[in-house]
Amino acid sequence: MTTRQRQLGGRPRSFETDQAVDAALELFWLQGYRQTSTRDLEARLGIGQSSIYNAFGSKLRLLEAALDRYERQISDALVTPLERSLDGIAAIDDFFAALAAWITTDGRRGCMILNLMAESADEPEIGERTRTYRRRLREAFHAALQREPGVDPASAEVRAELLMTAVLGLNIAAREGAGPDELRHSVGAVRHLLDDWTPGQRRPPA
Amino acid sequence: MTTRQRQLGGRPRSFETDQAVDAALELFWLQGYRQTSTRDLEARLGIGQSSIYNAFGSKLRLLEAALDRYERQISDALVTPLERSLDGIAAIDDFFAALAAWITTDGRRGCMILNLMAESADEPEIGERTRTYRRRLREAFHAALQREPGVDPASAEVRAELLMTAVLGLNIAAREGAGPDELRHSVGAVRHLLDDWTPGQRRPPA
DNA sequence: GCTGTAATGTAGTGGCTGCACCAAAACCTT
């Protein structure tokens, strides 16, 4: 129902749908959803507006298509590794290391989902997705903390909440008011925190 | 140059300037700067647009006037007490307690300055103010941590950075995607963190 | 009451927004 690959008649598409979605994703990610006009999209995708509306229906539906792609990307790069890992705090540490890279690449634009949360939770479709993503991430933190031997379950919940808050803060810092160096510093501060939670040793080499 | 109280001729103002700024502050705080149109202001302040533009010059200048008032308020309520306190971590704890109240009152609208940081750092005037505010708050955390006996100076800097990140995260959580209860939970998670940093005792009674 | 001055209400500016309409174009099948 979503991607109809070949039709049996009619004028062929002059563009690759996936490439167009990727380009839209780039714009939405960089500028935000509201700040990106249909004219911006027209220019960046190299497609007339009528083609965009014919292919996607509305600006919001195009955003949803972009979000589908984005969620798969960030899932593969960040969340799923955290969920699937057998480690505890070490997995969280890896997550933040990867997050730092994710957040700072290509002119620091933060995480698109969290950006959308901060920008436009008014669209119910979008708000639902951001809420789901947040819940998933917090539970991944929680599970990882419980995997760590010597961490008592009561504090695991509070600490997961703290980590989730830190992720939100890092994202804001990434988007505005912080250069890449300053941002790496902030991420380092969060990772430093994890040392205090590692029951046995302190400060793995680097 | 800013507030000319009495003029020696001409039609008198039909409104109290300070009240108008307060009303504008309320709108900007609640809805954000961009989302608040000059028509919204007209309706809320009970003043025609020509009066608004005559009195303030532009929407941005009105925001700056509102920011002046807001900065004084939040300074008195949150930042200055933290700066002036003789305590260390206890002062930080007090700060977050006050922040929780500040952030959740009247339909949880976060901190206006941090909202502006997340929303529109494009206006250079505004970006400068948010950056200044961030710097001030981080240094207040840093100073408080150094006041705490038994906290080594090297970690004080990293921890101040972490606290600043947490404040940003709490603010986002306050604005979107979290109810007041959930938010209090998040603030509690941050305050819980402070216990780990208190060298001597753990868990003050409540 | 006249004059100067400043605030007001009304109306309108150009520009941007998301989106719709429609005829022409480019393909398929028959």
Added chain:
DNA sequence: AAGGTTTTGGTGCAGCCACTACATTACAGC
């Protein structure tokens, strides 16, 4: 070649935006 189907480009719409031009109004000083 004809008919059917879908995409495309061009044009335009109604609505909102921040902001302004201007004539009118309400005051103070003389």
